[in-house]
Amino acid sequence: MNINQLLKRSRYHSKTVAVAVWLSACSLTNANMPAWALLPAAVDGEPLPSLAPMLAETVPGVVNVSTITEIAATEHPLLRDPFFRRFFDIPGHQRNRESQSLGSGVVIDAKRGIILTNHHVVRAADAIRVTFDDGRRLEAELVGSDPETDIAVLRVESDDLTAVPLADSDALQVGDFVVAIGSPFGLAHTVTSGIVSALGRTGLGIEGYESFIQTDASINPGNSGGPLVNLRGELVGINTAILAPGGGNVGIGFAIPTNMVSIVLEQILEHGSVRRGLFGAGVQDLTPEIASALDLDLFRGAVVASLEPDSPALRAGLRPGDVITAVDGRAINSANDLRSRVGLLPPGTRIELELLRDGKTRRLKAKIDDPYADFIHGETLSSALEGALIGEAVRRTNRTKTRVVVVGPLRPGSPAWQNGLREGDLIVQANRRAIAQLDDLAAALKSAGGLYSAQVFRDGQLLLLARR
Known part of the structure; x- marks a missing residue:
C-alpha cells in the first residue's frame, strides 16, 4: 500500500470515527429530550398561550376597504377640436378611467354601523366598499374625514356587525x-x-x-x-x-x-368635519441652548415664542419666554406635543397650563376660542352653499391687510361640497363678480339665482370652479 492510499484510508477512518462519536453524543443528549413533534399541549396543566381566542372575537370587526375613483383621462390636443372629432367620427364625450385603492378598517359601533379607517385610504373616492371576514360586501358612506389626523369615518347599513371595543x-x-x-x-x-x-x-x-x-x-x-x-x-x-x-x-x-x-x-x-379651537400661542422646542439662556435645568417643554392679539393664550396671562411643561396634568415634551394636545380640543374647552417663568412654577387657566364663532351657515345666503360655514377674515401679506370671504368647515357631500368648495378656500369671485365681504357674495348669488362659477384661492393657487 502506497503512502497516498494510506493517507486516504486514514482520513476516511478519522471521519467515520468522528461521525460515530457525534451520533453517540446526540443519542445520549436526546435520550432525555422530547422530539419537537412531541411538544406538549400544556405545561403544568396550563394550555400554551395563543392569540386565537381573542382573534376569533376581534377579526369579525375588521374590514377590507376598497375604493373606486373616476379620473378624467388625458387627451391629445387634437381630440379637443370639434372639427377633428367630427371628421374622424370620434365620440364627443370624454373618457374616464377608474383608479382603485385598498386599505383596512375597523367597526367601532355595531348599532350605527360606524367604521374607522384612514383619510388617505378613502380620499377622493367615488365609491367605497367594505368586505367582512365572512365574505359580505357592503357599500359604505363617507360620514366625514380629517386630513390633519388622517382619520375617516364610514357608515354601513347592516344589522349583523361586530364592534371592536376601544381602550384607553x-x-x-x-x-x-x-x-x-x-x-x-x-x-x-x-x-x-x-x-x-x-x-x-x-x-x-x-x-x-x-x-x-x-x-x-x-x-x-x-x-x-x-x-x-x-x-x-x-x-x-x-x-x-x-x-x-x-x-x-x-x-x-x-x-x-x-x-x-x-x-x-x-x-x-x-x-361631519373637525372644528378645532383657537389658542393663539406660537411655540418652539426647549433646546439645550434656550434652556441655558433661561437658566433652566430642564430639557423638555414648549417655549412660548409669540402671542396673537386678543387670543385665549394672551388673556390667560401667558408671556413670551414662558416654558409650558404640562396641560391638564399631562407632561408636554415638545412644541409638537403641545400642538397635538391643544390643537385637537374643540371650542369652549377649558384647560389648565403648568409653566415655568423666572424659575418658578405657575398655573394658568385658559378657554379655547371658536375661530368660526362669527361665521354664518351658507344656506342663509344660498342653497348652493348649504352645508358650509362662511365668514370674513383678514388676510395679511407683507405690507397690506385685506378682508376676504373664507370657507369654514363643511359637510362632505353637501351642496357646497358638490359645488367644489373646500375648507380654507378664499372666495375672490362669484358669478364673475369680485368678492370682498359677505354682502358682495350675497348679492352675487341673489342676482344669478345660485352659484354658477367661482374663483377661489386654495393652497397658494387661484382656481376656477364652474358648475356642470
Whole structure:
C-alpha cells in the first residue's frame, strides 16, 4: 500500500470515527429530550398561550376597504377640436378611467354601523366598499374625514356587525404586546404581532397632528386604517404609516392612538368635519441652548415664542419666554406635543397650563376660542352653499391687510361640497363678480339665482370652479 492510499484510508477512518462519536453524543443528549413533534399541549396543566381566542372575537370587526375613483383621462390636443372629432367620427364625450385603492378598517359601533379607517385610504373616492371576514360586501358612506389626523369615518347599513371595543391608549406602556390586523398587499385579515416600541412619536412630518404609537408589529401597504389591538382585543390605535427606507417593512410602524381618534370621531359624527379651537400661542422646542439662556435645568417643554392679539393664550396671562411643561396634568415634551394636545380640543374647552417663568412654577387657566364663532351657515345666503360655514377674515401679506370671504368647515357631500368648495378656500369671485365681504357674495348669488362659477384661492393657487 502506497503512502497516498494510506493517507486516504486514514482520513476516511478519522471521519467515520468522528461521525460515530457525534451520533453517540446526540443519542445520549436526546435520550432525555422530547422530539419537537412531541411538544406538549400544556405545561403544568396550563394550555400554551395563543392569540386565537381573542382573534376569533376581534377579526369579525375588521374590514377590507376598497375604493373606486373616476379620473378624467388625458387627451391629445387634437381630440379637443370639434372639427377633428367630427371628421374622424370620434365620440364627443370624454373618457374616464377608474383608479382603485385598498386599505383596512375597523367597526367601532355595531348599532350605527360606524367604521374607522384612514383619510388617505378613502380620499377622493367615488365609491367605497367594505368586505367582512365572512365574505359580505357592503357599500359604505363617507360620514366625514380629517386630513390633519388622517382619520375617516364610514357608515354601513347592516344589522349583523361586530364592534371592536376601544381602550384607553394613555394606559399603554412601552413593551406592551399588540396585534395588527389588516389587508397588507390585499391579503385580507392578516394578523401580525409585536410590542409597543415607543409612545408619543412626533415630528415625523407624516400628519398635521402627531402623537403616534410606534410598534414593531409588521405593517405594510394595505394595513392602513386597520386596528392595532391589545391582548384583550381592545382597540388601542389605527395603523397609518411605516418607516421604510428601502420600500419594505423594517419593523417601524405607526398607529394613531385611540384617545386622539375619539376626539376626531366625536366631532365628525356631530358636524361631519373637525372644528378645532383657537389658542393663539406660537411655540418652539426647549433646546439645550434656550434652556441655558433661561437658566433652566430642564430639557423638555414648549417655549412660548409669540402671542396673537386678543387670543385665549394672551388673556390667560401667558408671556413670551414662558416654558409650558404640562396641560391638564399631562407632561408636554415638545412644541409638537403641545400642538397635538391643544390643537385637537374643540371650542369652549377649558384647560389648565403648568409653566415655568423666572424659575418658578405657575398655573394658568385658559378657554379655547371658536375661530368660526362669527361665521354664518351658507344656506342663509344660498342653497348652493348649504352645508358650509362662511365668514370674513383678514388676510395679511407683507405690507397690506385685506378682508376676504373664507370657507369654514363643511359637510362632505353637501351642496357646497358638490359645488367644489373646500375648507380654507378664499372666495375672490362669484358669478364673475369680485368678492370682498359677505354682502358682495350675497348679492352675487341673489342676482344669478345660485352659484354658477367661482374663483377661489386654495393652497397658494387661484382656481376656477364652474358648475356642470
